[in-house]
Every structure is written in C-alpha cells, then in structure tokens.
Amino acid sequence: MLKKVAKRLSASIRSEDTVARQGGDEFIVVLPYITETNVVELVSQKILTQLSEPYHINQHEFYLTCSIGIALYPEHGKDADVLLKHSDTAMYNAKSSGRNSYRYFSDEMNLQAIENHKITNYLYTAIKENELQLYFQPIVDIDNRIASLEVLLRWHHPKENWIPPTKFIPLAEESGLILPLGDWIIKSTCLQIKEWLNDGYDVPKISINLSAKQFQHKLFLPNIQHILQETGVAAHNLILEITESLLMKDNEMVKKTLRQLSSLGFVIAIDDFGTGYSSLAYLKNYPINNLKIDRSFIRDITTDENDAAIVTATIGMAHSLGMKVVAEGVETERQVAFLNEKNCDLYQGFYFGVPMPAAKIATVLIPESTQAPLTLGKY
Numbered sequence: 001m002l003k004k005v006a007k008r009l010s011a012s013i014r015s016e017d018t019v020a021r022q023g024g025d026e027f028i029v030v031l032p033y034i035t036e037t038n039v040v041e042l043v044s045q046k047i048l049t050q051l052s053e054p055y056h057i058n059q060h061e062f063y064l065t066c067s068i069g070i071a072l073y074p075e076h077g078k079d080a081d082v083l084l085k086h087s088d089t090a091m092y093n094a095k096s097s098g099r100n101s102y103r104y105f106s107d108e109m110n111l112q113a114i115e116n117h118k119i120t121n122y123l124y125t126a127i128k129e130n131e132l133q134l135y136f137q138p139i140v141d142i143d144n145r146i147a148s149l150e151v152l153l154r155w156h157h158p159k160e161n162w163i164p165p166t167k168f169i170p171l172a173e174e175s176g177l178i179l180p181l182g183d184w185i186i187k188s189t190c191l192q193i194k195e196w197l198n199d200g201y202d203v204p205k206i207s208i209n210l211s212a213k214q215f216q217h218k219l220f221l222p223n224i225q226h227i228l229q230e231t232g233v234a235a236h237n238l239i240l241e242i243t244e245s246l247l248m249k250d251n252e253m254v255k256k257t258l259r260q261l262s263s264l265g266f267v268i269a270i271d272d273f274g275t276g277y278s279s280l281a282y283l284k285n286y287p288i289n290n291l292k293i294d295r296s297f298i299r300d301i302t303t304d305e306n307d308a309a310i311v312t313a314t315i316g317m318a319h320s321l322g323m324k325v326v327a328e329g330v331e332t333e334r335q336v337a338f339l340n341e342k343n344c345d346l347y348q349g350f351y352f353g354v355p356m357p358a359a360k361i362a363t364v365l366i367p368e369s370t371q372a373p374l375t376l377g378k379y
C-alpha cells in the first residue's frame with residue numbers, strides 16, 4: 001500500500017520536486033520552485049484526487065483518505081525544522097476538519113497547538129492528582145423514575161477553571177492518555193457504586209462513555225474485568241456507551257469485543273445516534289440494547305418536520321430491533337410530550353436533571369428498604 005501511495009505521489013509532482021516518507025503513513029513533499037501559492041493548491045488537489053482512487057492489492061479493493069498540511073517558506077518558517085513542524089500542525093488541522101482536505105499553516109493553528117499541548121500536560125497531572133470528578137446525569141422514564149445515571153467527567157483546573165470534556169477528551173485520545181484516564185473512570189465509577197451500595201442505596205445502572213480508542217485497545221476487556229473483580233461490582237450494573245463510528249468500519253475485533261461484553265452482562269448503548277450516518281439495519285449485527293438519539297435531532301423536534309420524521313422513524317425501527325430508545329438533550333415539556341407520543345422509552349436532559357456530583361445525586365437515590373420508586377423533582 002505504501003509503495004503504491006509513494007508511486008502516485010511521485011506521479012503527481014515534477015522532477016525537480018521531492019517526495020520522502022517521513023515514517024508510518026506520513027509523507028513529505030517538497031516543492032522548491034514555486035512562484036505562486038495557487039500552484040501549491042493545484043498540486044495538493046491533484047494529490048488528493050490521485051490518492052483517493054481505489055487501490056487493488058491481492059484481489060482486494062482499498063480506499064484511502066489523505067490529509068495535507070502546507071507550510072510555505074519563508075512565511076511559515078525559515079528552516080527545515082520549523083517548516084516540518086508547522087506543516088505537521090496544519091496536517092493535524094486538516095485531519096480533524098474531516099480528512100481528504102489540505103490546510104495552510106496559520107498562527108492561530110500554532111496558538112491552538114501550543115494551547116492543546118499545555119492542556120495535555122495539565123491533564124497528565126490531573127489524572128495523577130485526582131483533579132477530575134465524576135458527575136452523574138439522570139436518565140428517566142416517562143413517569144420520572146430514574147432508569148440509569150450517565151457518568152460525565154468534570155475537571156476543575158486550579159488555574160484554568162472548568163475545562164469541558166469536549167476539549168480534553170479529544171486531547172486525551174490524541175495523546176494516548178485516554179487509556180489510563182479510561183481505566184480511572186471505570187474504576188472510580190465502580191468504587192462509587194460500591195460506596196452507594198454499602199450505604200444502602202438502591203443504585204440504578206450506571207452508564208459510562210467509552211472512547212473508540214479505549215474500546216479498541218487489546219487491554220480494554222481484561223482491564224474492565226479486572227476492575228469488576230477488584231471492586232466487586234457486577235457487569236449488569238454498567239451500561240457501556242459507544243459511538244456509532246466504531247461500528248461503521250466492519251471490524252471483526254469490535255464485533256467480537258462487543259459480543260464478549262454483552263455475554264458478560266454489560267448493557268451496550270449507542271451514543272449520539274444519527275450523527276455517524278449509520279443505518280439501523282446495520283446495527284442488527286451487533287448486540288445493542290439501547291439507542292441514544294443525538295441531541296441535535298431532539299432540539300428542533302417540535303418545529304422541524306424533518307427532525308420529527310427522523311426521530312419517529314428511528315424509534316419505530318429501534319423498537320422492531322428490540323432496542324430501547326433514549327432521547328438526549330431533552331429541555332422542554334413539548335419535547336417530552338412529542339417523544340412520549342412516539343413511544344420513546346427513556347429521557348435525558350436538563351428538563352429532568354443536569355449532571356450533578358455524587359453527593360448531590362445521592363439525595364435523589366433512595367435507600368433500598370424504601371418501596372417507593374425513584375423519582376426526581378423537575379428542574
């Protein structure tokens with residue numbers, strides 16, 4: 001594959017230009033004689049087109065995506081080291097903005113890269129120093145009874161104040177910190193469950209978000225089993241939330257891990273459903289219990305006909321596949337009424353309860369001895 005890519009790259013440039021493999025799947029193209037920047041764009045576009053053609057290897061057909069970062073001499077750097085570093089920054093930017101694109105380096109990107117580097121370093125310390133906290137958001141049925149709690153990470157940094165998970169989770173994934181962090185989340189959640197059980201609370205199922213990288217690591221399954229053993233928490237106490245992007249590549253390893261988790265008793269939920277373009281028909285190949293419809297579809301459900309139709313169809317099809325449906329980001333009574341009419345099973349959102357620290361959520365969990373169902377005051 002690499003050789004074929006190299007060939008196509010060489011064919012996309014002129015003889016005075018250079019192509020080199022930087023390592024892994026990264027290549028460097030040097031265009032020493034350009035007079036106008038639009039030449040760079042033409043070459044970039046040509047490379048993207050060339051590389052997106054199918055590859056035939058051993059009777060199999062493969063497709064690749066490619067991301068290009070561009071650094072210009074002398075605007076973006078006066079020596080090779082700086083130019084390489086800045087093209088790398090631009091390449092990551094192209095990658096995160098959806099692949100198959102090119103990006104010029106910019107000072108903002110550089111500031112962003114420096115900022116990200118700083119946060120990643122802080123995160124490293126935060127995991128060691130226990131700066132991170134678990135918050136819990138209730139997921140309820142139509143009678144306002146708590147069906148489960150979703151664990152959402154909160155990080156209060158001594159200097160930077162609150163750093164949202166949407167910022168630090170992607171950085172943890174990029175840096176590999178998601179592996180120790182992921183284990184920490186699972187373990188802390190199990191310890192919290194244990195504590196509540198010891199205090200005599202009726203603990204609902206607790207939902208944990210898993211990052212794709214964490215899930216695909218070969219140590220994920222042994223680690224989670226080890227944590228259960230160590231803490232004495234049962235698999236059926238936990239719901240594991242994965243995103244649909246993980247299922248889209250028809251990956252045998254993912255399928256196998258999911259089947260193993262399911263047979264161990266974990267409940268499996270698909271998070272942010274609808275954002276990854278997967279079809280429900282596809283999901284039937286996997287042992288999935290719950291489907292969480294993404295907030296973006298719920299938001300305008302009472303005003304946007306398309307969203308209403310999508311959600312209605314999704315609920316119907318999920319039910320026919322034996323899955324329970326959770327609506328995410330429910331904020332208004334009208335949304336609840338609409339969803340209830342369409343037979344949505346479970347609800348999560350600010351209307352029913354915001355994410356809360358353990359001590360606060362415990363006040364709505366009730367002792368096991370009490371017979372009354374768990375209900376929650378509305379916000």
Ligand code: C2E
Binds near residue numbers: 210328329330331348
């Ligand atoms: P998510 O898994 O989709 O989590 C739901 C997000 O929606 C949470 O944001 C929650 O606070 C927010 N939310 C809940 N109800 C409402 C509502 O009614 N309206 C609005 N506008 N928002 C609502 P949060 O806590 O900022 O987390 C963002 C994302 O960060 C999560 O999205 C998840 O992908 C990731 N994340 C959070 N904690 C973890 C974690 O422990 N592990 C992993 N891998 N990812 C996490």
Ligand code: CA
Binds near residue numbers: 150209271
């Ligand atoms: Ca989630």
Ligand code: CA
Binds near residue numbers: 271272292294295328
């Ligand atoms: Ca979600």
